[in-house]
Amino acid sequence: MTVRPAPDGRARLRPPVRADGPALRDLVARCPPLDLNSVYLYLLLTEHFPDTCILAEDEDGLLGMVSGYRPPGRDDTLFVWQVAVDPRARGRGLGLDMLLGLLARRTRHPARWVETTVGPGNRASRKLFSRLAARLGAPLGETALFDAALFGADAHEAEPLLRIGPFTPPAPEAGRIP
Numbered sequence: 001m002t003v004r005p006a007p008d009g010r011a012r013l014r015p016p017v018r019a020d021g022p023a024l025r026d027l028v029a030r031c032p033p034l035d036l037n038s039v040y041l042y043l044l045l046t047e048h049f050p051d052t053c054i055l056a057e058d059e060d061g062l063l064g065m066v067s068g069y070r071p072p073g074r075d076d077t078l079f080v081w082q083v084a085v086d087p088r089a090r091g092r093g094l095g096l097d098m099l100l101g102l103l104a105r106r107t108r109h110p111a112r113w114v115e116t117t118v119g120p121g122n123r124a125s126r127k128l129f130s131r132l133a134a135r136l137g138a139p140l141g142e143t144a145l146f147d148a149a150l151f152g153a154d155a156h157e158a159e160p161l162l163r164i165g166p167f168t169p170p171a172p173e174a175g176r177i178p
Contacts, residue, residue: 011056011063011094013101016046023062031084033122052078054102056094063089066098075109080116095128104172113165117145119157129162138167
């Protein structure tokens with residue numbers, strides 16, 4: 001199957017499918033400082049959470065992905081777990097496009113809050129979520145969540161919780177199929 005870009009030249013957005021699992025792992029491997037997980041985990045994301053994940057692709061393949069889920073009992077919240085943008089697609093606003101595309105999906109319970117954890121040293125992700133908050137016209141708050149000591153001997157940074165909201169979900173863009 002040949003993947004064609006959207007009519008406006010931007011990447012095509014779509015939900016993941018099972019066959020995307022290995023490519024998702026490969027994408028994350030190209031995107032440090034993201035934590036790399038097993039192919040099995042990415043297969044589970046495609047199988048169990050396609051409604052809260054989104055991929056971006058062009059005719060040359062996978063450009064990016066956002067993985068997320070709804071925390072139990074909080075249907076109005078999207079927890080964003082990973083945002084990966086291939087090095088060849090950086091600097092074009094693809095991360096923001098994917099997040100907005102995911103939030104614009106028609107669902108029974110639209111998200112009014114976005115949560116994520118971002119280490120203090122991950123400036124690119126912090127900038128992305130600041131831009132998302134500005135685009136949504138919503139406040140961005142930060143609280144402690146996972147202290148560095150919780151990660152044991154992995155020498156991992158603390159992962160504070162970033163919370164955006166409340167906001168009104170963006171409308172789907174004409175011609176885009178997130």
